Amino acid sequence: MKYFDHAATTPPYEDVIRTVGEVMAQHFGNPSSLHRMGEDSGKLLSKAREVCAHALQVNPGEIVFTSGATESNNLAIRGAMARYRQRGNHIVTTTVEHASVYETCRHLEQQGCEVTYVPVQANGAVRVEDVLAAVTDNTVLVSVMHVNNEVGAVQPIAEIGRALKNRHPRVLFHVDGVQGFGKLPLSIQDSRIDLYSLSAHKFRGPKGTGLLYVREGVHLTQLLTGGGQEGGLRSGTENIPYIVGMTKAMRMAAERQPALASHWSKLSRELHEGLAGLPGLVVNSSPDGAPHIVHFSYPGIKAEAMLHMLEEEGFLVSTQSACSSKRSEPSRVLLAMQKGKDCSLSGIRISLGEEHTEEDVRQLLGAVKRTMERLQIVKGGNR
Numbered sequence: 001m002k003y004f005d006h007a008a009t010t011p012p013y014e015d016v017i018r019t020v021g022e023v024m025a026q027h028f029g030n031p032s033s034l035h036r037m038g039e040d041s042g043k044l045l046s047k048a049r050e051v052c053a054h055a056l057q058v059n060p061g062e063i064v065f066t067s068g069a070t071e072s073n074n075l076a077i078r079g080a081m082a083r084y085r086q087r088g089n090h091i092v093t094t095t096v097e098h099a100s101v102y103e104t105c106r107h108l109e110q111q112g113c114e115v116t117y118v119p120v121q122a123n124g125a126v127r128v129e130d131v132l133a134a135v136t137d138n139t140v141l142v143s144v145m146h147v148n149n150e151v152g153a154v155q156p157i158a159e160i161g162r163a164l165k166n167r168h169p170r171v172l173f174h175v176d177g178v179q180g181f182g183k184l185p186l187s188i189q190d191s192r193i194d195l196y197s198l199s200a201h202k203f204r205g206p207k208g209t210g211l212l213y214v215r216e217g218v219h220l221t222q223l224l225t226g227g228g229q230e231g232g233l234r235s236g237t238e239n240i241p242y243i244v245g246m247t248k249a250m251r252m253a254a255e256r257q258p259a260l261a262s263h264w265s266k267l268s269r270e271l272h273e274g275l276a277g278l279p280g281l282v283v284n285s286s287p288d289g290a291p292h293i294v295h296f297s298y299p300g301i302k303a304e305a306m307l308h309m310l311e312e313e314g315f316l317v318s319t320q321s322a323c324s325s326k327r328s329e330p331s332r333v334l335l336a337m338q339k340g341k342d343c344s345l346s347g348i349r350i351s352l353g354e355e356h357t358e359e360d361v362r363q364l365l366g367a368v369k370r371t372m373e374r375l376q377i378v379k380g381g382n383r
């Protein structure tokens, strides 16, 4: 089986698996304990914070460890809206955010917040001017993802961040960096980002751990109350093994990013060219998007049918994003890109990993072609 679903999750590095096991067995002290085992775990935690901060080129005191990006996104958005209530109640975001941002905004709307969902262009990217035009005197937060998890569209984060700081310096800028980290370069400082979310399992770290970068001077209301860990922002005993495992993966992902991006870009170009040559297929991603995501639709055929036939051929791909793939609804992202219902029901995402070769890509293209031929019969029968 060839795994082409790295945007859903990635296999942890061997070194990460080993480290998690070692830390779990040998350093199980609670970092809040005053004895030497607590101190030992506390040191590991401080070191981990330093390594993550170094990978992101921020200060260690600006890193809050969480259970992953869903929590980080919730903490950033809910925490900012609660803390800065006196500034206003308006959020600006986009129509193509991950559910952990989108559904959080929808929930906050029910609680009295106002949300503007800025539409995207046909390629899935927002225009900087459209985001800025949505900001009002009442806006507290702008939240835009770096890379879209379904189609790999890259948002103009640096341009949005700089323009916001120029024109609306009090408005906070949150970026869901989950699909961008380790894939594309992004400077938190140069992009004037205030809040930045990551999940470790998207860059070969363990699941159930992640972080939120909180710029010094930005204050959030905590979601979890309790022992006051993580500077009071995230109560609960820290998951030291996974946090240390994440730092290993983070360091490797940051180091390997330039080489991997050029490797993936090459494979992505081949995939895009190959798919574009298959009549009846609609390619929704672009070779200029994130290098690891390729997305297409075969209108008239439910995505699940294609996915399972590709699985029979030995290839594991995805429909929509992993967390919405169990619902057979049209993709919100493809609808936002004006792709129409047929296209939005038949989307297939291919996402690349480090191990993939040109030969893998050629075999996958062959499998897509054969699957289409088999499905042609179904399509014909449906008419």
Ligand code: PLP
Pocket: 007, 008, 067, 068, 069, 070, 071, 098, 100, 145, 147, 148, 149, 176, 178, 179, 199, 201, 208, 321, 322, 323
């Ligand atoms: N944001 C984006 C863009 C994602 O792709 C995901 C996961 O698919 C998340 C947030 C949520 O990450 P997690 O499920 O690890 O909390």
